[in-house]
Amino acid sequence: MIHVLKKELSELYNKQMLIGLAVSFVLIIALGVLMTGVISSDMLGGGVVHIVDNDKTGFTQQVQAQLQEWGYTVDTADSPEAGFTEKDWADATVLPAGMTALLDAHQPCQIECVEVLRSTSAFSSAGNADVVQAAIRELLTKEYLQGDLAFLDAPAELIPYTYANGKTVQAERSAILSSVSLFDRLLPLALFLLVVLTAQTIITAIATEKTDKTLEALLTSPVSRSSIIAAKMLAALLVSLTYAAVYALGFVAAMLLTVSGQNTEDLEIGTALADMASVRQAVLELGIDIPVLGWVGVLAQLALTLGIALTASVILGGLTEDAKSAQTASMPILLCTMFPYMLSMVSDIRSMDGVGQWVLYAIPFTHTFVATEAMHFHDYGLFWGGLVYQAVFLGVLVLAALKLYNSDVLFTGGALRRKQEKV
Amino acid sequence: MENTLEIQGLSKSYGKKQAVREVSFCIAPGEIFGLMGMNGAGKTTLLRMLATLLKPDSGDAYIAGNSIVQAPEKVRACISYLPDEAGAYRSMTGRKYLAFFAGLWTKEESEQKICVQRGEEICGLGDDLDRKIRTYSRGMIRKLSLARAVMCKPKLAILDEPTSGLDVLNSLDIRQTIRRCAEEFGTAFLLSSHHLHELETTAHRGAILKDGCLLAEGTPAALREQFGAETLEEAFERAVRNT
Incomplete structure (x- = not known):
């Protein structure tokens, strides 16, 4: 054999x-x-937030600073199209003009999230608009709930348990x-x-x-x-x-x-x-x-x-x-x-x-x-x-x-x- | 002297098609026996049964006294089989190919070396034996395969159309090798061929098959005489057309 x-x-x-x-x-x-490149740059956004700041106020600057504090890199452009064509962005978050004024008047504002459709791939970008939203909330919380009210962020803690066998x-x-x-x-x-x-x-x-x-x-x-x-x-x-x-x-x-x-x-x-x-x-x-x-x-x-x-x-x-x-x-x-x-x-x-x-x-x-x-x-x-x-x-x-x-x-x-x- | 091969009423059918019908004949040691027949006459089926690749429906054959039905393993220890248009392991060199088959025949390294040396001499490929077989021509592969089949001196070498598709000189070399091995080693040869002139000049005896039946058997001279023909080709034509 x-x-x-x-x-x-x-x-x-x-x-x-x-x-x-x-x-x-x-x-x-x-x-x-x-x-690695696809996941980091496309799926996870690579920690980069693409901002088009049409409001250009102290508050929108604070939003960008908050994002950087959280570890994100902020990249800006004059318009979404400019970001897509000149910087090859896959998404853009637009802070509209008058946004700060609306917030000062305790009115909700609208943030535009523009995503590029280049292919039908399931791994296409999902954008980072949610972190911008979170940054705005964080800043407003700090401003309006001054003092030791941090517990309002998480009033109830979840304790996970698992059942098996x-x-x-x-x-x-x-x-x-x-x-x-x-x-x-x-x-x-x-x-x-x-x-x-x-x-x-x-x-x-x-x-x-x-x-x-x-x-x-x-x-x-x-x-x-x-x-x-x-x-x-x-x-x-x-x-x-x-x-x-x-x-x-x-x-x-x-x-x-x-x-x-x-x-x-x-x-x-x-x-x-x-x-x-x-x-x-x-x-x-x-x-x-x-x-x-x-x-x-x-x-x-x-x-x-x-x-x-x-x-x-x-x-x-x-x-x-x-x-x-x-x-x-x-x-x-x-x-x-x-x-x-x-x-x-x-x-x-x-x-x-x-x-x-x-x-x-x-x-x-x-x-x-x-x-x-x-x-x-x-x-x-x-x-x-x-x-x-x-x-x-x-x-x-x-x-x-x-x-x-x-x-x-x-x-x-x-x-x-x-x-x-x-x- | 005991016959190398004794076939006793071998029959084989594929479904309703009767491929071989009660064929019987014998081959003596060192004898070259040629099988003649049209396409579909049953030659390959008969050879495959003797090579233990197919089982007969009835009848038996004894090779060096061993039954192909009862003791196929013992039969395989004293035969070699060269299929029609057989290839070889293309990634091996010719020398390794011979060494591989020698290793299947004997575990003794000294005997393996002797077999390989004999194979190298028989095929006459010289330095080409160190080349991969994929670079060989059809004639070279055929010579190598024949050398593989006879180098370990089997009692019976079964060759299915050994010169099929070869040019004149290569065919001549193959025929000379068969004759020489039969004489020197005492190996009996059973070969099928459509080249009747080849059988006439190479085989000691032969048989004509038609629709699986053995029509006639004998030396080329006896077959010519039996059908009143001048050549074996003529005898074959008369045998096949008139029966």
Whole structure:
């Protein structure tokens, strides 16, 4: 088997693959750098407030000073159009003439917020008019509520609690979620990439061997067919792991780049660590933490899913007529991975009702996508049931693969359909 | 001497299409046996059954005493198969390709080296063996594939149209290699071809297949005599048209 494995690896790890991988890595990093710019300058406004001051009074100057005190950079122009064309603004907040006079007369004023529509992108700018509004309120509060009346700003304090696994602890739900969900989010992505890449790699490899008729030479050599299948599966797994590792590293690096691009100057490390410790304590109290045995189970689910994807790919590759149809042949695996992956990202599969849920549970990959969720929320029946189901599914597929590679179907699968097949 | 190959009433069908019907014949060690037949006569199906790629519906064949039905693993240890228009691993060099298949035949490194050396000598590609196979011409790939098929001295080499699509000189080289290996190694050859002149000059014996049935079998001279023909081509035409 080792001999065949070496050959498979030398076939798969070629110069083109390594160049493609390196290019992908660089592209992902570049995407991260690009996203940093997009998020900081477009989504978050980059801390810049674009002001068109048509009132030009002491009060409007105070508003701008207040914004700068809050850490915003104030950029001004004579008109919104001038800002858009000369300074490439994406939005403008217009302080209208007579605004101060209206406020002095205790009349509400209107602030115009102009946003540029340059594309239909969902990441288009949302503007910073709300902070201007907040600055005006702050200044008026200071002016009219002089004295120690700060409590009026927040007359009632909210104390967040979270309930899970039959327990309630004092902690914000979002803080707990972000502390436990990093791996929960990375695992489905890595799994999705692994399954899809593995399927395409192995199906294309087998289909190419069929087209070149090298498979016939290989299968008539004095090596057991189970060794040949195992070598192909292992080689595809190693290649896919390489791809997934590089992609995952790229995504993590891109994510770190994106995060590091945000304004973290005000972050106090001591406070942050203390917050993390309290959230960690809350996680432990709620029992959301996954124990070591649980992680072993999650990894077992992951291994089983990969085994299923590999074996199914070997079968589909064997049934594929030629390299051209390899892409189409991988569609069933792609769809069976994509549906649970997408649904697990946008909803809780475990709380779905009816036939839809059972259809999803019939797809073995679903159980790995919900594995960490099931562990976090003590849904052990679903977790261990899914593990057993995947193990049985894999066993059946392995038997089917062995039967296929010892049967005529491997070479006659297309014969009955194709008139030109040699007899 | 025990026959290298003994076929006993092999049959195979694809659905309603009967591809091979109760075919029987034998091949002795070192003998070159040619299969003749029109397209769709059942040649490739017969060769694939003997190579253990397809299972016969009925009948059996014994290669070096091993049944293709009962002991396909043992059969694979004493045959080599060269499919029609077979390619090779394009990312490998010719030398690595030979080394890979030698490694499948034996775990002993010294034996592997001997096999590879023999393969290098048989294919005659010289320094081109260090080039990637993707740069090879069709003739070079065919010579390399044939060398791969015979370098480990199998008892039976099954070659499906070994000179298909090759020019005159390359075809000549392939035929000479087959004859030499049959003589030197005692390897029996079963080959199919549409070039009847090729079979006439290369094969010791041959058989004519039509619609999966064996119409005639014998030496080229015996086949010519049986159909009152001057050439094997003429004998083939009469056999196929008149039955």
